[in-house]
Amino acid sequence: xxxxxxxxxxxxxxxxxxxxxxxxxxxxxxxxxxxxxxxxxxxxxxxxxxxxxxxxxxxxxxxxxxxxxxxxxxxxxxxxxxxxxxxxxxxxxxxxxxxxxxxxxxxxxxxxxxxxxxxxxxxxxxxxxxxxxxxxxxxxxxxxxxxxxxxxxxxxxxxxxxxxxxxxxxxxxxxxxxxxxxxxxxxxxxxxxxxxxxxxxxxxxxxxxxxxxxxxxxxxxxxxxxxxxxxxxxxxxxxxxxxxxxxxxxxxxxxxxxxxxxxxxxxxxxxxxxxxxxxxxxxxxxxxxxxxxxxxxxxxxxxxxxxxxxxxxxxxxxxxxxxxxxxxxxxxxxxxxxxxxxxxxxxxxxxxxxxxxxxxxxxxxxxxxxxxxxxxxxxxxxxxxxxxxxxxxxxxxxxxxxxxxxxxxxxxxxxxxxxxxxxxxxxxxxxxxxxxxxxxxxxxxxxxxxxxxxxxxx
Numbered sequence: 001x002x003x004x005x006x007x008x009x010x011x012x013x014x015x016x017x018x019x020x021x022x023x024x025x026x027x028x029x030x031x032x033x034x035x036x037x038x039x040x041x042x043x044x045x046x047x048x049x050x051x052x053x054x055x056x057x058x059x060x061x062x063x064x065x066x067x068x069x070x071x072x073x074x075x076x077x078x079x080x081x082x083x084x085x086x087x088x089x090x091x092x093x094x095x096x097x098x099x100x101x102x103x104x105x106x107x108x109x110x111x112x113x114x115x116x117x118x119x120x121x122x123x124x125x126x127x128x129x130x131x132x133x134x135x136x137x138x139x140x141x142x143x144x145x146x147x148x149x150x151x152x153x154x155x156x157x158x159x160x161x162x163x164x165x166x167x168x169x170x171x172x173x174x175x176x177x178x179x180x181x182x183x184x185x186x187x188x189x190x191x192x193x194x195x196x197x198x199x200x201x202x203x204x205x206x207x208x209x210x211x212x213x214x215x216x217x218x219x220x221x222x223x224x225x226x227x228x229x230x231x232x233x234x235x236x237x238x239x240x241x242x243x244x245x246x247x248x249x250x251x252x253x254x255x256x257x258x259x260x261x262x263x264x265x266x267x268x269x270x271x272x273x274x275x276x277x278x279x280x281x282x283x284x285x286x287x288x289x290x291x292x293x294x295x296x297x298x299x300x301x302x303x304x305x306x307x308x309x310x311x312x313x314x315x316x317x318x319x320x321x322x323x324x325x326x327x328x329x330x331x332x333x334x335x336x337x338x339x340x341x342x343x344x345x346x347x348x349x350x351x352x353x354x355x356x357x358x359x360x361x362x363x364x365x366x367x368x369x370x371x372x373x374x375x376x377x378x379x380x381x382x383x384x385x386x387x388x389x390x391x392x393x394x395x396x397x398x399x400x401x402x403x404x405x406x407x408x409x410x411x412x413x414x415x416x417x418x419x420x421x422x423x424x425x426x427x428x429x430x431x432x433x434x435x436x437x438x439x440x441x442x443x444x445x446x447x448x449x450x451x452x453x454x455x456x457x458x
Contacts, residue, residue, distance in 0.1 A: 003395075006335060007358040013333040014362075023159060027330060030158045031321045037264025038318070044256060044266045055253055056375045059312035062244050066302070069211040069244045070293065076214025080276030082289045087238075089296050090120035096292055097122060097203070097236055101131055104234050104288070106200025110192075112218065112225035113137035114205030115315060116238050116294060118150055119337040119350075122203070133203070134195045136224040138188055145172040151331040153338065154262050154317035159330055192224070202232035202286065206239035207314070208254060209291075212247045215275045216291060219258060219268045226270055235286040237274065240294050242301075242311040248273070254314065261374040262316040297350035306385045310345045312375045319369035319379055325362050334359060341369035345382045354395050360386035403432075422446040 001009070017023055045051050062069055074084045087093035101109065109126060111117060111133055123133040123144070135144040139156035143149065146168045150156035157165065162181050169175045175187055204225055208217040216237045218225045229235045245254060251271075259265040278285030301307050320326045320340030331339040336347040336356065344359035360383045363369075369379040390396055410416045420428070425446040430438065437444065 001355075003352075003355045003357075006355050010333060010335060010358055010362070013335075014329040017329045017333055023330060024328065026159055026161050027327060030155065031327060034264060034321050038260065039264075041260035041264040041266060044260065051253060051257065052374055052376050055257055056312060056377075058245060058250055058253070059375060060309075062246055063242065063302070063308060063311050066241065066244060069246060070241060072211040073209055073214055073244065074293075076212065077276060077291060078214070080214055081279070082214070082276035082291060085290060085292045087292050087294045087296070090294075093120050093238060093292050093294050093296070094122060094125040096290075097201075097238070098126070098129055098131070100234060100236055100290060101126070101129075101201055104200055106232075106234065107131055108195065108199045109133040109201045109203055110136050110195050110199040110228050110232065111140075111203045112205070112220060112228040113140050113156070114203070114238065115150070115153060115337060116205045116240050117203060119296065120238070120294070122238070134192070134199070136192050136195070136228055137220070138185065138222060138224075141188055141192070142168055145169070149332065149337075151339075152317060152320060153315050153340070153343075159332075193227075196227045196231040199232045201234045201236060202228040202230075203236045203238065204228060206237050206243055206291075207258065208251065209239055209244045210246075210248050210251075210273070211244060213273075213275060215248070215273045217251065217255075218272045218274065219255065219270070221263070221265075221269045223270055226272060229272070229274065229286065230284055233287045235274065235277070235289045236292065237290070238292045238294060240296070241298055242313070257374045258314050258316055261318040261372070300349040301346060304349070306389075307345060307349060307382050309377050310342065310349075310379075310382055312377050313342050313346075314375065316374055318372045318374065322368045322372040324364055324366065324368070329362075334362070341379045341383065342377075345379060345386065348386055353389070353393065357386065357390040357395055360390070418449075418451065420449075422448055422452075425449075 042048055077084055085096045087096060107130070109131060111123075113135075117123070126133045135141045137156065140150065142157045142160065142165055143151070152158040163178070165181070165184055166177060166179045169179060169184055169187060170177045173187065173191070179187070204216070204218050206216040207219045209215070210217065216239060218229070255271055256267055259267045274289065277287055277289045298311065301311050317340070319342050320331070323341050326340045334340075334343055336343055336351070336359065338347055341363060344362055347359055348356040363380065363383045365380050365384060367380045370377065370381070373379060410420070426444065429444050429446070433444070
């Protein structure tokens with residue numbers, strides 16, 4: 001799709017979702033539950049401000065020296081018996097997974113929740129090569145059955161009610177209609193356990209990479225990540241290069257922060273550290289482990305100091321839950337893997353800037369995303385920078401450029417401002433904003449100018 005088509009699709013979907021009362025009800029309900037527990041989770045920190053500042057400084061140090069930490073990780077992980085594959089883009093990452101599957105004779109893959117595999121569209125790629133890829137996270141499993149992508153970074157099926165989930169299971173699996181959440185979970189458990197024991201390859205993402213011990217950390221609440229990495233003979237972890245932190249000692253800070261801001265917990269239920277395949281003295285675990293270090297546009301963020309800070313993101317999803325735009329239009333509207341404020345920052349740089357620059361305008365710049373970020377990333381500032389960059393790149397259309405030039409000319413010329421009386425202002429605004437402000441609201445009417453009111457007052 002062209003940049004114009006992508007923007008128009010975004011605007012059309014936004015209007016539909018913003019006017020969908022039932023969609024907003026479900027979203028408001030689920031985000032409301034999140035807001036309740038996050039307040040409790042924050043109480044575990046004696047000095048939350050200090051914890052956030054420290055975490056941000058650690059990520060700053062890591063990203064500024066990322067080349068060294070990546071090499072250190074590779075050396076240590078290789079010493080542990082694992083293999084590291086460097087993937088410049090999605091095509092290289094997908095091809096690497098395919099070659100691993102062929103090498104080990106795997107025709108079936110099980111996956112734990114991973115946004116980076118959504119980013120490279122791994123499931124669709126493997127399907128084209130007659131390899132079944134099954135999502136094992138309950139939310140992801142529901143979305144896969146329903147033919148949808150994840151709706152939210154942390155909560156893939158946030159937009160679905162329990163009735164919606166029961167409908168999906170009834171339509172796709174032939175279960176009884178109106179199953180309870182417990183019954184839905186039991187059906188999924190029974191179906192997926194067969195997949196765990198028959199799959200040749202288990203695929204995960206990674207919440208953190210540990211440079212000093214050469215390890216991948218996976219955080220989850222269902223245990224599916226552990227099953228995905230325990231039963232199959234091969235474990236493949238696909239991880240973005242920005243997930244690096246220097247030391248295993250940093251986890252006592254990052255794990256609680258991720259849990260609190262992601263789900264409101266003190267710490268998530270399952271936190272695993274994978275250092276490689278099973279050793280000679282171990283009785284379980286994969287016989288081979290691969291880590292695919294993915295760039296896929298991340299070095300574009302690295303080389304621009306104005307957006308480099310976005311690489312500190314630990315994918316907790318808190319900015320999505322706080323954003324007034326996301327809470328109205330939802331996750332699928334963005335047309336990108338990463339939605340919400342942080343997605344609107346990074347997507348134009350991970351993909352084609354001109355095609356996705358419109359996402360940076362999907363913000364009120366209220367700053368709430370920055371306020372709730374556990375690492376205090378200046379998200380709204382980077383959204384503003386993306387808009388500035390679009391202007392500098394001349395990626396704005398003629399009508400927008402003309403409108404701002406006229407506005408600047410008028411605002412810097414007192415006589416021109418005075419010429420526009422209340423009647424003229426009403427006509428101009430009614431014409432210019434007929435299809436935006438005026439589409440669902442009463443027209444604006446100006447009765448007196450500020451200049452006239454000031455004169456009357458004085």
